[in-house]
Amino acid sequence: MKKPLLQFTEKGIYCDAAKVYLDPWKPVDHAIISHGHADHSRWGHKKYITHHTNVPIIKHRLGDINVSGRAFNEPFMINNVKFSLHPAGHIIGSSQIRVEHQGEVWVFTGDYKTEDDGIAVPFEPIRCHTFITECTFGLPAFKWTPQDEVMHNINTWWLQNQAEGKTSILFGYSLGKAQRLLKYLDPSIGKIYTHGAIENMTEVIRPMIDFPVTTRITRETKKEELLGNIVLAPPSAHGSTWIRKMVPYVTASASGWMAFRGARRRRAIDKGFVLSDHCDWHSLLTAIEATGATKVITTHGYTDIFSRYLRTIGYDARTEKTQYEGELAEMESKSETEAAV
Amino acid sequence: MKNFADLIKTLDSTNKTTLKVAALANYFKKASDQDKVWTIAILSHRRPPRPVNTTLLRAWASELANIPLWLFEESYHIVGDLAETIALVIPPSTQTSEKSLTQFLEEILALKKKSEEEKKEYLFDNWTNLNYYERFVFTKLITGSFRIGVSQKLMTRALSQATAIDEDILAYKLMGSWDPNTISYHDLILEEKDADFLSKPYPFYLAYAVEDKAKNLGPISDWYGEHKWDGIRSQVIIRNGELFVWSRGEELVTDKYPEFESFVGVIPDGTVLDGEILPFPEGNIGTFNDLQTRIGRKTVSKALLAKTPVILKAYDILEWEGKDIRQQSFEARRTILESLYKKVKIIESENSAIPLHLSQTISFDSWEAAASERERSREVKSEGLMLKRKDSPYLVGRKKGDWWKWKVDPLTIDAVLTYAMRGHGRRSNLFTDYTFGLWNEDKTELVTFAKAYSGLTDAEFRKVDRFIKSNTIERFGPVRSVTPQLVFEIAFEGIALSKRHKSGVATRFPRILRWRQDKKIEEANSLEDLKELII
Secondary structure, three states, rough: OOOOOOOOOOOOOEOOOOOOOEEEOOOOOOOOOOOOOOOOOOOOEEEEEEEEEHHHHHHHHHHOEEEEEEEEEEOOOEEOEEEEEEOOHHHHHEEEEEEEOOOOEEEEEOOOOOOOOOOOOOOOOOOOEEEEEOOOOOOOOOOOOOOOHHHHHHHHHHHHHHOOOEEEEEEEEOOOOHHHHHHHOOOOOOOOEEEEHHHHHHHOOOOOOOOOOEEEEEOOOOHHHHOOEEEEOOOOOOOOHHOOOOOEEEEEEHHHHOOOOOHHHHHOOEEEEEEOOOOOOOHHHHHHHHHHEEEEEEEEEEEHHHHHHHHHHEEEEEOOOOOOOOHHHOOOOOOOOOOOO | HHHHHHHHHHHHHOHHHHHHHHHHHHHHHHHOOHHHHHHHHHHOOOOOOOOOOOHHHHHHHHHHHHHOHHHHHHHHHHHHHHHHHHHHHOOOOOOOOOHHHHHHHHHHHHHHOOOOOHHHHHHHHHHHOOOOHHHHHHHOOOOOOOOOOOOHHHHHHHHHHHHHOOOOHHHHOOOOOOOOOOOHHHHEEEEEEEEHHOOOOOOEEEEEEOOOOHHHHHHHHEEEEEEEEEOEEEEEEOOOEEEEEEEHHHHHHHHHHHHHHHHHHOOOOOOOEEEEEEEEEEHHOOHHHHHHHHHHOOOOOOHHHHOOEEEEEEEEEEEEEEEEEOOOHHHHHHHHHHHHHHHHHHHHHOOOOOOOEOOOOOOOOOHHHHHHHOOOOOOEEEEEEEEEEEOOOOOOOOOOOOOEEEEEOEEEEEEEEEEEEEEOOHOOOEEEEEEEEEOEEEEEEOEEEEEEOOOOOOHHHHHEEEHHHOOOEEOOOOOOOOOOOOOEEEEEEEEOOOOOOOOOOOOOEEEEEEEEEOOOOHHHHEEHHHHHHOO
C-alpha cells in the first residue's frame, strides 16, 4: 500500500514524498510553519518556510534562524510535491498549508478562525480530499459573539472602571490576542499601557498594522499614572507582584475559555470576555464542509468528541496525536509557552 | 427576572465578599417583597421541588440544540454544570423577560403537575426566548442550587444591611421550615410571632480547630474537655408536647429518628438540647458507617431500627422552662442539663429505655492530662476532644475563642492514583476528583479503596491534571483510568469493615494529605496495611 501523503510521526506531521515536516515538534531539517505560536513554531529546525508576515515574528521569538517567506496562494515545489500557503485567519501571518501530490490534496490548518478580525488575512476555505483540523473549541457549548460586540463590552468595562478610579488590567496572549485587543481599544477613553512582552511583540508587528499608541510599563512607571487607564498584560502576569503593585485595579481576561463560568472563577479574574482566535463549534463545522473533504483528521482540542461527531454526520474522521497544545492548554497560564488561545 | 438574573451575574462575577454583600443588600432594597422572599428561599437552599427530572431536561435540551444526546452529555461533563450546559448549547437569543422572579417560580411550581408535553413546551418556550444569562438562571431555578459563593450567613448579613434588623435575629427567623410560596415578606422578616417559633431551632454554635497548641488557650482550669462524637450534630426541641429534631444543615429530620418520640412527656416542654445523634448497635457506640444506613431514609423499618438504633449524646441545653438560656455560662447550662439527665434516668429505670445519653465533661489538672485523654479518643469512638470555656455563652455560628475542637491526628496511608474525573463548578475542566488504590496481597493489583477531592493546592492540582491528561489509559465517560505512577498520602478520620466496598473497608472523610513525589508505586501501602489500622 502506498504511504499516505502526510503521516503523523514522532517528530511531527511528515510528508515523505517531499521530505518535509509541517509544524514539527522535534528538530528536523526542513519545516513548513503555519504560524508563530510556540507550539507550532519550535526552535532547532535547519530550514523554515512560512508566510512572509510571519518571518519577523518567528525571528523575534527564535532568533537567527534560516527562514524563507512565501506569499499566500503561490505554489512552490519541493521534490515534486506542490505546496502552498493560504490564510488561516488565526493571527497575523498564520496560514493553512496545502499539499498536493499525484492528484491528491491535503490541507493542514494549524490553528484558524473564520471570523475576520481586521488584522490577520481572513480565512479562506480550500478544497481538499483530507482536511487536518484543530478543534480547540470543538464542543457545541462554544458559540462566539461578534468581535464588535465583545470589543464594545470591553471598552464599556474600561469606562466603568475609570469612573470608579481603578486601573483596568486586561489579559491576552502577547502574540495575537494582545494586538487584536489593542487594535480595538478606544484610545479616547484613556492611555493604553503594555507589559514588556506585549510591547516587544507589538513593535515587531507595528510596521504591518496600524495600532493605537501604547506606553511600555517600566520600573519608573508610577501606579498613580495608571489609574483610569488600561494595561495589556500576558496571562502569566496574573497574580504576580508586577500586577499587585497596581492597586486599585480590576482584572479581565479575553479568551474562548471564558465562555465557562468555572474558568473565570477558578482563575480568580474579575471579568471574562469571550473572545477567541479559534473557531467555535459552528464555524468548525462550516469550515470543514466548505473544504469538500471526506476525510478529516483532528489534531488538538476536544479531538475524540469532535471526530466522533463528525463520523455521525458522515465524515471519515479520526484523531491523531500531536504535541500542539490542545487540551493541555486549557486555561492554564503558561509563562514559557505563549499558548494559542 | 431581569433584576434577579443581574444579581446572580454580579454575585457570580466577583470573588470579593464585600462586593457580594453590597450587591445583595442593594437588591434587597429594590426588589418587590415577594421576589425578596423567593430570593431568600433560593439562597438558603429552599428551592421549589424539581418539576422535571434531569433525564428529560437533558434529552429535551439536546433535541432543541439539535445535537445527539451523547454529545450533550460529553459537553455537560466538561462544562460541569447542567443549567450552564443547557444555556450554552441552545441557539442564542437576545430577548429578556418582563416576568418577575415570583411569576417564574409560580409557573415552575405549577409545572410539576402538568403533562410531559406541557412541560416540554414550557421549557422550549423559555429556552428559546430568554437571553443566555436569563436562560441559565431560569434553568438553575429548575435544576438546583446556585453555587455562587453566597452562604446563608452572607445573605443574612446583606439582609441585615438592607433592613437594619440584627443579623442573629434574622438568622433565627430564617431557620426551620417555611414555604416561600405562602409566606409574606412581612411575616417572614418583619413581624415577630410566637406561634411561628414553635419548631424553630437556635443557630448552632460551631467550633474552630485548635490552632497550633492547645496549651496556649490559657489555664486549664478555665476549660472543660469533652469527647468529640462523630455523628450528626442535632438540636432536639420539645415544646407544647411536640418533638422536633433538627440537623446542623437546618434540616428537620424528626421523622428519621422515631426513637426520640419517647422524650415527649419525659423531658419537659420548653426544652432545647444540643447534641450528637450516634448509632448505638448492640448497646455500643457504632461507626459513622452504621449511621449512614439511617441518614438517607425518611421512613425507617422496624428491622433497621432494631439493628441500628440511635441515641442522643447531649452536651448542651439552650432552652429550659421555655426560656432562652444561651447567655448563661456553659457551666450553668451543664448543671441544668445534668440534673435533667438524672431525672430522665430515674424515669427510665421505672419504665422503658429512653435514648438520651450525656456527653461527660472532664476537668483536667493539666494540659498534659488533657493531651493523654485525647490520645484515648479512638478507643472511646470519638474523634478527639472538644474544649469549651466554662464561662462561655452559647454563640451563633462559627466564632473563635470559647469552643475549640482538638481532633486526634488522622490515620494515613500511601496510595496510588488510579482513576480521575473532572471536578465541578470552579474545578470543571481540571481533573481533580481522584480514586486511589492499595496493593492486594501479592502486590499484583491495585484495589480501589477511597476517593478524594481535596487537599492539594491549585498549583499541585494543575500539575496532576497535566499528568492525567498525558497518561490516560482508557476513558469511561467522564472518568479516566490513569497509568499508576503517582503516590499520595491519604488521611482519613476513621475506618471500618464494609461489605459495600470492593476493598472490604470504608474510610471516613478521606482526603489528600500530600503528594509523595519521593515515593514510587512499589512503596505504596497494601490493603493489609490498611486493615491493620482497624481497632
